[in-house]
Amino acid sequence: MRIENGSEAKARTGVPGLDEILAGGLTAGHVFLLEGNPGTGKTTIALRFLLEGAAAGEQCLYVTLSENEQELRNGAASHGWILGEKIEVFELVPPESLLDADQQQSLLYSSDLELGEAITSLFQAFERVKPSRVVLDSLSEIRLLAQSSLRYRRQILALKHYFARHGATVLLLDDRTTETSDKTAHSIVQGVIMLEEMAPTFGAERRRLRVSKYRGTAFRGGYHDFSIKTGGVAVFPRLVAAEHRTSFVRDQRKSDIAELDALLGGGVEQGSSTLIVGPAGAGKSTFALQFVAAACGRGEKAAVFVFDEELGLLFDRTKLIGFDLEGLRDAGLLHIEQLDAAEMSPGEFAHRVRHRVDQAQAKTIVIDSLNGYRAAMPEENALILHIHELLQYLNRQGANSFLTIAQRGMAGQVETPVAVTYLADTVIQLRYFETLGRVRRAVSIVKKRMGSHEDTIREFLITQGGVRLGDPLRKFEGALGGVPAFAGDAQPLLSEPLAGDDYS
Secondary structure: OEEEEOOEEEEOOOOOOHHHHOOOOEEOOOEEEEEOOOOOOHHHHHHHHHHHHHHOOOOEEEEEOOOOHHHHHHHHHOOOOOOOOOEEEEEOOOOHHHHOHHHOOOOOOHHHHHHHHHHHHHHHHHHHHOOOEEEEEOHHHHHHHHOOHHHHHHHHHHHHHHHHHOOOEEEEEEOOOOOOOOOHHHHHOOEEEEEEEEOOOOOOOEEEEEEEEEOOOOOOOOEEEEEEEOOEEEEEOOOOHHHOOOOOOOOEEOOOOHHHHHHOOOOEEOOOEEEEEEEOOOOHHHHHHHHHHHHHHOOOOEEEEEOOOOHHHHHHHHHOOOOOHHHHHHOOOEEEEEOOHHHOOHHHHHHHHHHHHHOOOOOEEEEEOHHHHHHOOOOHHHHHHHHHHHHHHHHHOOOEEEEEEEEEOOOOOOEOOOOOOOOOOEEEEEEEEEEOOEEEEEEEEEEEOOOOOOOOEEEEEEEOOEEEEEEEOOOEEOHHHOOOEEOOOOOOOOOOOOOOOOOO
16 A cells, blocks of 8 residues: 655555554655564565555565565465465576586576576566565575675666666565675665564563664654564554643542542642552552552543563452452453563553553553563663653653552662652652561652642551551651651550451
């Protein structure tokens, strides 16, 4: 399919996300280079490019020097694709006489004859099919036949001028198995798409692409994650929060717990991010789910992305404290998803969050936890940038985001593994403290950008009735340090739950 973009038509690739990066597709009538090591998805993208053209009624030609026609059709079938009449597969093989040892020339290099015969056969196939889209797979074979850089460059130029005269949009594939430093084609073609595959120490391989060149077009730069699954390649364009702005009323969203809302100065503002920090088991997920339950109670939609906890266990555990997550999901108010950080790239995760906000109109988003999200990131600096863009995007869509992060240590000195507290608009601190021979929990607000909040520390319990906060601990000193000193004359603590009644 061709679309008009300004003064030039664009040939869509049909690959989800890739046309967005390419500002609509490939400029029609030009030659483009798609390069990457074997297994990065070049053939899959090329086939999708031809299928998109065939669906629009265009005649297409796939010229292969490496795979045979049956291998290509089998590869397409693995994605559920059928190469119909509009897609011609032409196997470009050397003439049989050149493969016969008795017919080898002694005065001329066989490569001279092979290259000439191959290009002539290619032009004959083009004249016969008259395609508007062409895939040539691959340049590595032509580079080997050319033998010298000069002949190779001249041949690529000849191909470019030939296809340009006939108005065909051409995709050249290069598997970079020969002369990986050779950039001859880069300077000749209209645009270059580079595919990369990375193998982490643990987990599935990660793939990403980058458009390194596109003449006359303002494309989306940088690296973009992509995946290959049954059905083809899916590209996840890098999120740029500045491109997504909406207008909304910035009112307060309540948790439906009076004491917690009072601690927050009335609640959290719509279109803001909240980070809940604390040691393992302190109740971070429970606090986040309290806001989810409150949002669903108002008839709003919410989405929860869980990295660390198995969903069955989460459903059973939260049901004991009054959260019917399965019921909210079945009612269409809640989307809850368990994610495997070892199997998912950060770009795909951001894409899933965007889908829930853009398509499903979710206004409350929970990411539990950043520790699991961090496992999906190769570098901590990249994690900070990803979180920044994601939170900015959610804020500008008027969504409330709640993120949890587990700190190292239990009582006394604790440490946050990633310095992200400065990114959030509100920070809720959960801590353990010991008094009267028992381990108790305290909550405080250590940061809130918009509006005032209590500067007190409140004890809380998680029981069958849900989260219960007490009055401010005004007669304790050092509660955040883990071992407070009591300076009063009356017992200010909450009634202790019976043994076994802690549902966190």
